[in-house]
Amino acid sequence: MVRELGLLRRARWFYALVFAVLCLAVAGACVGFALLGDSWWQLLIAGVFGVACTQFAFLAHEASHRQIFASGPANDRVGRLLGTLLVGISYSWWMGKHTRHHGNPNRVGKDPDIAPGVVSFRAEDAAAQRGFLAMMNRRQGYAFFPLLTLEGVNLHVSSIRFLFGRGKITGRWTEIGLIAAHLALIIVPAFVFLSPGVAAAFCGVQLAVFGVYMGASFAPNHKGMPVVGANEKLDFFTKQVRTSRNIRGRFWASALMGGLNYQIEHHLFPSMPRPYLARARAIVREYCESRDIPYTETSLPRSYAIVIGYLNQVGLAARDPFECPMLAMRR
Numbered sequence: 001m002v003r004e005l006g007l008l009r010r011a012r013w014f015y016a017l018v019f020a021v022l023c024l025a026v027a028g029a030c031v032g033f034a035l036l037g038d039s040w041w042q043l044l045i046a047g048v049f050g051v052a053c054t055q056f057a058f059l060a061h062e063a064s065h066r067q068i069f070a071s072g073p074a075n076d077r078v079g080r081l082l083g084t085l086l087v088g089i090s091y092s093w094w095m096g097k098h099t100r101h102h103g104n105p106n107r108v109g110k111d112p113d114i115a116p117g118v119v120s121f122r123a124e125d126a127a128a129q130r131g132f133l134a135m136m137n138r139r140q141g142y143a144f145f146p147l148l149t150l151e152g153v154n155l156h157v158s159s160i161r162f163l164f165g166r167g168k169i170t171g172r173w174t175e176i177g178l179i180a181a182h183l184a185l186i187i188v189p190a191f192v193f194l195s196p197g198v199a200a201a202f203c204g205v206q207l208a209v210f211g212v213y214m215g216a217s218f219a220p221n222h223k224g225m226p227v228v229g230a231n232e233k234l235d236f237f238t239k240q241v242r243t244s245r246n247i248r249g250r251f252w253a254s255a256l257m258g259g260l261n262y263q264i265e266h267h268l269f270p271s272m273p274r275p276y277l278a279r280a281r282a283i284v285r286e287y288c289e290s291r292d293i294p295y296t297e298t299s300l301p302r303s304y305a306i307v308i309g310y311l312n313q314v315g316l317a318a319r320d321p322f323e324c325p326m327l328a329m330r331r
Contacts, residue, residue: 002269007280011273015068019059026052038194046202049186050152050209056086057214058258064095067273080171084178090159092169102270106243107228114227119144122227123317141312144219145304151211156183217256220247220303221263224310225296240267241288246297250278253300264295 002008029048036042060083062068063075080091097112104110108122116125118133119140126137136143156179163169163176186206190199225243228234234242247253247261254261259274265281266272272280288295298306 001283002272002280005279005283007276008269008272009276010068010070011275012068014273014275015059015062018055022052022055022059033189033193038198040198040201042194042198042202043205046205047209050206051213053087053206053210054213054217055258056082057089058217058260060087060089060091060094061098061258062274064091064098066271080175080178084159084175085182088159088179088182089155090163090175090179092171092175093159093162102267104228105240105267106222106225107230107232107239109230113222118147119311120314121223121311123314126315126317137315139312140315141308141310144308144311145212145216148212148215149208151215152207152209153211155211155214156207216304217258217260219307220300221245221260224303224306237268238293240264241284241293241295244296245303246281246295247300247303248297249300254278261300 025048029045029052032048033042033045036045059068060079063079063082066072066075068078069075076091079095083089083091083094101111101113106114108114114121116122116128118136120126120129120137126134126140129137159175159179163172163179169175187203190202194202222243222245225245228239228243241264244263244267246264247257249256249261254274254277259266259277262277262281265277265284268284269280285295285297287293
């Protein structure tokens, strides 16, 4: 039905329009940067650049899914320019990580997005933490969004570490050069035209806004949804729908989240362009209702509350290693 309705056809006109609007926004921010001079008001311009970087990241994400052009190499070229030059993330690193996520969303041991780290997404992982991380995990839900202020730095560092790793990487030096150019485009003007304190704050705000916006757009999609065991057997439709969550809002949510608000449809039809996801939603939702398959959809604020509550629950479920096992059993 989706194919017959033409919902898998390319939408180059849409992406050209979005790209043009973003370029105009960046041009306006550059003019504002020049007019404001050495002023703390420059932090507002830094916030605009952080938002623009995230919006360019959405376009790079869509190019990686072959949503813009019919040609795979053309999508890769555009995705690498958008994601690596304009956002500062290694396209090769992102492709490997994101492909594994789409193949096995929320599956233990296969989805890198729920791998143990600073934040734990399973009680078993939280229980294995020690020291400061163990203490933080107890209330990690409340710390999740403040930690996102560092996500921009994490994405840059992870990309650079990947590119300087030993594995075989297509376009390694091209991406290293593009990331260096991206960092130079932000850091050099800031420290040339602004005083050191304002320049440092400018770069910090740009990274913080970028990190929070990116994390806040991706977090509602799977966090707090069922986690699939490493050995569980699920068909494609079931594992994609049951582990994904949609966000209500239609046009405004799609513009704000780069189409990620239609997470269920995106996982079922990864190459479907953003403008057609809303129509696909009606088809998928009716299909699920007719077969009594859970279809999860909620508001954006409610999704954040679910994520915070879930992460806190995971942290608190991890038994204190100094607690008496007998007392724990009797509670």
